[in-house]
Amino acid sequence: MAENHGATAVSAAGKSGTAAGTRLLEVENLTSAYGPVRALDGVSLSAEAGRITAVLGANGAGKTTLLRTISGLVRPVSGTVLLDGQDITKAPVESMVGKGMAHVPEGRGVIAELTVDENLRVGSLFRGKVGKGEFDRVYDLFPRIAERKNNAAHTLSGGERQMLVIGRALLAQPRILLLDEPSLGLAPRIVAQIFGLLRQLVDSEGLSVLLVEQNARSALSVADVGVVLNLGRVVVTDSASTLMGDEDLRHAYLGF
Amino acid sequence: MDYFVNVTITGLTQGMIYSAFALALVLIWRSTRIVNFAQGSMAAATTFIALALIQAGASYWVALIVALVSGFVLGAVIERVIIRPVEGGPELNAVIVTLGLFVAIQALIAIIFGSSFQSFPTPFGVRGFELGDTTIPLTPTNLYVIAAVLVTMALLVALFRFTRIGLAMRASAFSQEVARLLGVKVGGMLTLGWGLAAVVGSLSGLLIAGGTFVYPAYMDSLIVFGFVAAIIGGLDSPVGAIVGGLILGLALSYVSGYAPRGSALVTISALVILIGVLLVRPGGLFSSSTARRA
Numbered sequence: 422m423a424e425n426h427g428a429t430a431v432s433a434a435g436k437s438g439t440a441a442g443t444r445l446l447e448v449e450n451l452t453s454a455y456g457p458v459r460a461l462d463g464v465s466l467s468a469e470a471g472r473i474t475a476v477l478g479a480n481g482a483g484k485t486t487l488l489r490t491i492s493g494l495v496r497p498v499s500g501t502v503l504l505d506g507q508d509i510t511k512a513p514v515e516s517m518v519g520k521g522m523a524h525v526p527e528g529r530g531v532i533a534e535l536t537v538d539e540n541l542r543v544g545s546l547f548r549g550k551v552g553k554g555e556f557d558r559v560y561d562l563f564p565r566i567a568e569r570k571n572n573a574a575h576t577l578s579g580g581e582r583q584m585l586v587i588g589r590a591l592l593a594q595p596r597i598l599l600l601d602e603p604s605l606g607l608a609p610r611i612v613a614q615i616f617g618l619l620r621q622l623v624d625s626e627g628l629s630v631l632l633v634e635q636n637a638r639s640a641l642s643v644a645d646v647g648v649v650l651n652l653g654r655v656v657v658t659d660s661a662s663t664l665m666g667d668e669d670l671r672h673a674y675l676g677f
Numbered sequence: 678m679d680y681f682v683n684v685t686i687t688g689l690t691q692g693m694i695y696s697a698f699a700l701a702l703v704l705i706w707r708s709t710r711i712v713n714f715a716q717g718s719m720a721a722a723t724t725f726i727a728l729a730l731i732q733a734g735a736s737y738w739v740a741l742i743v744a745l746v747s748g749f750v751l752g753a754v755i756e757r758v759i760i761r762p763v764e765g766g767p768e769l770n771a772v773i774v775t776l777g778l779f780v781a782i783q784a785l786i787a788i789i790f791g792s793s794f795q796s797f798p799t800p801f802g803v804r805g806f807e808l809g810d811t812t813i814p815l816t817p818t819n820l821y822v823i824a825a826v827l828v829t830m831a832l833l834v835a836l837f838r839f840t841r842i843g844l845a846m847r848a849s850a851f852s853q854e855v856a857r858l859l860g861v862k863v864g865g866m867l868t869l870g871w872g873l874a875a876v877v878g879s880l881s882g883l884l885i886a887g888g889t890f891v892y893p894a895y896m897d898s899l900i901v902f903g904f905v906a907a908i909i910g911g912l913d914s915p916v917g918a919i920v921g922g923l924i925l926g927l928a929l930s931y932v933s934g935y936a937p938r939g940s941a942l943v944t945i946s947a948l949v950i951l952i953g954v955l956l957v958r959p960g961g962l963f964s965s966s967t968a969r970r971a
């Protein structure tokens with residue numbers, strides 16, 4: 422399964438300038454703490470170009486902290502974050518999206534008071550003027566939010582919000598997309614739809630994804646590589662299909 | 678009838694000024710969740726700058742522009758230098774800092790400009806327009822005040838609605854973290870927001886001063902009414918600030934115009950209106966607490 426995806430990703434990844442399979446995002450020995458609580462304890466992992474890497478773990482495993490540390494919202498105690506070989510550990514949060522990394526935070530990060538269209542426009546602000554065609558493309562991907570274009574974002578359903586924030590992140594033209602529990606609170610059908618779309622963008626456009634999920638079954642079914650996190654440490658890293666097949670591991674850490 | 682129209686026009690004019698002051702408070706509250714108690718003395722400072730220029734021979738209009746620009750600089754500098762370091766800390770800290778600034782700036786005005794009463798000019802007459810041989814109670818100064826506030830508000834609306842920087846400012850105000858993740862330089866937007874709010878606050882100070890006397894504490898009653906207007910409107914809503922200002926301006930004008938010994942009752946009436954509104958709608962008339970989630 423993983424091999425198939427890898428093969429299609431090669432051609433497309435050329436577009437973003439990084440060959441598929443090379444390490445686009447590397448996290449080395451990352452430790453983050455909230456006061457005395459160590460939420461990440463020497464985490465090392467990498468996300469490869471043109472692949473979906475899933476980080477799995479139970480409540481409190483440190484998944485959100487991992488993404489927040491990568492994008493600079495939480496400053497680590499030690500360790501480094503490299504994006505395409507460049508050290509971004511101390512880079513300002515505002516600069517990340519310009520470097521090609523878009524982070525969709527836990528709880529989705531819709532700006533409730535703005536309209537759907539304004540939310541999308543905020544996502545493209547840092548790029549200067551952006552053609553209407555790019556917005557149309559997002560609306561084509563998500564016809565449901567196209568209908569709600571001029572409504573305040575707080576009137577959207579959970580699934581629509583998820584579509585909005587993914588569409589907004591895509592307008593930043595990221596090389597890597599960090600997603601924090603996109604499946605949370607969504608019906609299985611919508612989850613399948615959103616994950617299917619991610620797969621398609623990765624395969625056809627060379628996008629790379631670091632996907633954080635508690636919903637391990639769905640995440641592994643779409644991912645190429647899985648990283649299991651427990652109490653702030655990496656337990657195992659392997660191909661998604663191998664992790665799927667490891668019954669003991671699934672029972673112990675993934676809850677299915 | 679004539680008297681009623683007269684009282685109404687006075688109320689609307691005053692109300693516009695309260696609206697402007699309230700709007701300055703709301704702009705800062707929305708973007709930084711800080712109640713800026715220093716707004717009044719910041720506005721007083723710029724009015725004294727205008728007065729100094731006028732006394733030195735500058736025209737009213739030059740003085741007005743310079744005062745508004747210095748209002749912007751003052752607001753931006755205060756945010757960057759004084760407010761930024763206490764932001765993100767306990768909420769009370771920033772409020773105490775603005776209270777401290779309120780007193781400090783007022784003292785500074787007294788030191789630099791003196792504490793005597795000085796008359797502040799108005800560019801237009803205060804006699805009603807004449808239609809044939811009847812004088813209507815609308816004066817050129819009324820018109821000027823109302824137009825100045827309306828134009829300023831229209832410019833702000835245009836900025837927030839139709840420009841990219843306005844969108845970035847709104848995004849920063851509603852959700853700093855998300856805006857940051859989307860590449861918006863939130864710090865710069867907050868500085869800009871304080872600067873613009875101070876411009877609107879300064880405008881209210883200059884307008885209320887027109888044709889009267891100024892001294893370091895001349896803004897004190899406007900500060901009270903501006904706060905009441907902002908809270909009536911809901912503190913979170915620019916439209917609320919404007920409506921709150923107009924309601925208060927009209928109500929106070931009717932009280933002082935019709936109630937026996939009315940002018941003595943004005944401040945108390947403001948308090949009664951405030952309590953009345955808060956009893957019926959604790960969040961203010963235009964509060965939108967439900968929209969503020971997720």
Ligand SMILES: Nc1ncnc2c1ncn2[C@@H]1O[C@H](COP(=O)(O)OP(=O)(O)OP(=O)(O)O)[C@@H](O)[C@H]1O
Nearest residue numbers: 455458460478479480481482483484485486487635
């Ligand atoms: N702001 C915070 N202050 C203090 N402790 C925190 C904070 N955020 C997270 N923690 C703690 O850090 C640990 C990791 O939390 P984190 O949110 O990263 O977990 P998670 O894997 O995302 O969990 P979930 O699946 O519930 O979202 C937990 O023990 C949590 O209690």
Ligand SMILES: [Mg+2]
Nearest residue numbers: 484485486527
């Ligand atoms: Mg989490």
